[in-house]
Structures are given as structure tokens and as C-alpha cells.
Amino acid sequence: xxxxxxxxxxxxxxTGKRIMLECSQTKGHDRMYWYRQDPGLGLRLIYYSFDVKDxxxxxxxxxxxxxxxxxxxxxxxxxxxxxxxxxxxxxxxSDPGTSGPPWGEQFFGPGTRLTVL
Amino acid sequence: xxxxxxxxxxxxxxxxxxxxxxxxxxxxSTYLYWYKQEPGxxxxxxxxxxxxxxxxxxxxxxxxxxxxxxxxxxxxxxTQTGDSAIYFCAEIPPSGYSTLTFGKGTMLLVSP
Numbered sequence: 161x162x163x164x165x166x167x168x169x170x171x172x173x174x175t176g177k178r179i180m181l182e183c184s185q186t187k188g189h190d191r192m193y194w195y196r197q198d199p200g201l202g203l204r205l206i207y208y209s210f211d212v213k214d215x216x217x218x219x220x221x222x223x224x225x226x227x228x229x230x231x232x233x234x235x236x237x238x239x240x241x242x243x244x245x246x247x248x249x250x251x252x253x254s255d256p257g258t259s260g261p262p263w264g265e266q267f268f269g270p271g272t273r274l275t276v277l
Numbered sequence: 278x279x280x281x282x283x284x285x286x287x288x289x290x291x292x293x294x295x296x297x298x299x300x301x302x303x304x305x306s307t308y309l310y311w312y313k314q315e316p317g318x319x320x321x322x323x324x325x326x327x328x329x330x331x332x333x334x335x336x337x338x339x340x341x342x343x344x345x346x347x348x349x350x351x352x353x354x355x356t357q358t359g360d361s362a363i364y365f366c367a368e369i370p371p372s373g374y375s376t377l378t379f380g381k382g383t384m385l386l387v388s389p
Contacts, residue, residue, distance in 0.1 A: 164319075193376070200285060202365065202381030203320075218376070250319055264308050264369035264377055268319030 163187045164269040166251050172275045179238040181272050183251030191254045192234040193266065194218075194226060196247040203250070209234055241276040248273050281366055281380035288386045295353040297383045299366030302347060306368040309342060311351045314363040314382070323364070324351070353385075361387045 164185045173179050183192065194206040195218075205218030207226040215226060223245060227235045238245055252266040280302045289295045301309065307328055312320040326333045326340045326349070333340045339352040353360055366380040 200381065203379040205376060208376055252319075264310070264367075264375075265322050265325070266320075266377060268321070270317075270319050 166269040181236045183234045185253045189253035189255035193252040194236045195250045283380040295356045297351045299349040307371040310367040312365040
């Protein structure tokens with residue numbers, strides 16, 4: 161079974177709809193991240209959480225919100241989706257406290273492809 | 278702030294060597310990483326180098342680090358069609374509260 165799972169894998173929605181993307185992990189890691197990937201722009205960090213009580217904005221948090229429901233679960237919400245939020249979204253985890261080197265290694269889910277019409 | 282730059286595209290023939298280059302700005306980076314993203318998949322760590330090293334070799338992969346010029350490269354020997362993917366360079370400062378900074382990724386296309 162995959163260590164980091166994302167649901168749904170694909171989603172098509174309309175402008176103005178509320179969307180939630182979910183991420184679950186069985187790695188026991190404290191740190192979780194949400195990224196979006198756009199062609200030619202690479203990966204950009206949206207939000208990250210270093211433990212259940214910690215939430216931090218990343219490079220491009222406007223229009224997004226997150227919830228860390230448990231150590232294993234980190235959800236990303238688009239309150240009112242717009243077309244320029246069409247992208248591939250990745251969840252990742254890390255745990256520098258327990259991982260050997262390289263301690264910054266992140267483990268990625270398979271991604272959610274979101275299309276906003 | 279931190280920035281990581283890569284060229285966006287590289288095309289090689291099967292059997293040739295591929296060299297993917299990256300420049301970074303944070304001289305305090307502890308580790309520098311190469312991640313690989315195969316089509317339809319998430320990123321996976323391919324290899325890494327600690328900042329006090331100049332070179333690291335791992336089978337067909339050679340990582341070179343020039344700290345003076347803040348330049349990192351990934352050489353893939355005897356490139357195969359299965360090496361076709363997007364390769365991301367990434368860095369992380371030494372603070373325990375830092376996050377990875379990724380480059381925009383280099384798409385490697387290997388033709389038969």
C-alpha cells in the first residue's frame with residue numbers, strides 16, 4: 161500500500177465551487193506539505209504543517225485553506241475555485257527527527273489533477 | 278530569498294550521457310537534492326549530496342557540487358528511455374524549521 165495517498169486523483173469542477181483535496185499518510189511523519197505544480201513553474205508550496213497544532217502559509221496560500229485533522233491527515237480546501245487554480249496538486253510528508261540523512265527528504269503522494277472550468 | 282534555477286528541457290539519444298544543471302542562491306544549504314518525477318507520478322528522491330562534498334557517485338548517477346559558484350549538476354551515464362522524466366533540483370537551509378526550495382524542473386527526453 162502507498163505510504164502517502166491523495167483523494168480524489170482527478171476532479172473537474174466549476175468556478176465558484178468549494179473543493180476539498182485530502183491527503184493521508186501511514187509513514188508516521190509529523191510534517192506535511194501541500195504543493196501545486198504548473199508547467200514551467202515547477203512546484204510551489206501552498207501550506208505546510210510541522211505538527212498537528214502548527215499551520216504555516218507557503219509561497220502561494222491566497223485562495224486556499226488547510227486543516228490538519230490528525231497527524232496522518234492534511235486537507236487542502238479551495239473555498240471558491242477559479243480557473244487559474246487548475247493544476248496538479250501534491251501532498252508530501254517528512255520527518256527530520258526520525259529519518260536518516262538526508263534529513264530534508266520529502267515523500268510525495270501521487271497527485272490530484274484539478275480542473276476548474 | 279532562496280532561488281533555484283534550472284534549464285527547462287534537455288533532449289538526448291539513448292546511450293548518451295545527460296547532464297542537468299542547477300544553480301542555487303542559499304550558500305548555507307546543508308543538503309542539495311535531485312528528485313525525479315516520472316509521467317503521472319509524484320516526485321521521488323533520486324540522489325542527494327551533503328554540502329561538504331564535491332562529488333557523489335551512485336551507479337549511473339554522478340552529482341557534482343561547486344559551492345563557490347553555487348552550481349549543482351546531475352550526470353546520468355548511458356541514458357535509457359526509462360530515464361525520461363522531469364528532474365528537480367532542491368535545497369534546504371540548515372534550520373530545522375525550513376522547507377525545501379525546488380527549481381522549476383528539467384524535462385529530460387530520451388529518444389531511441
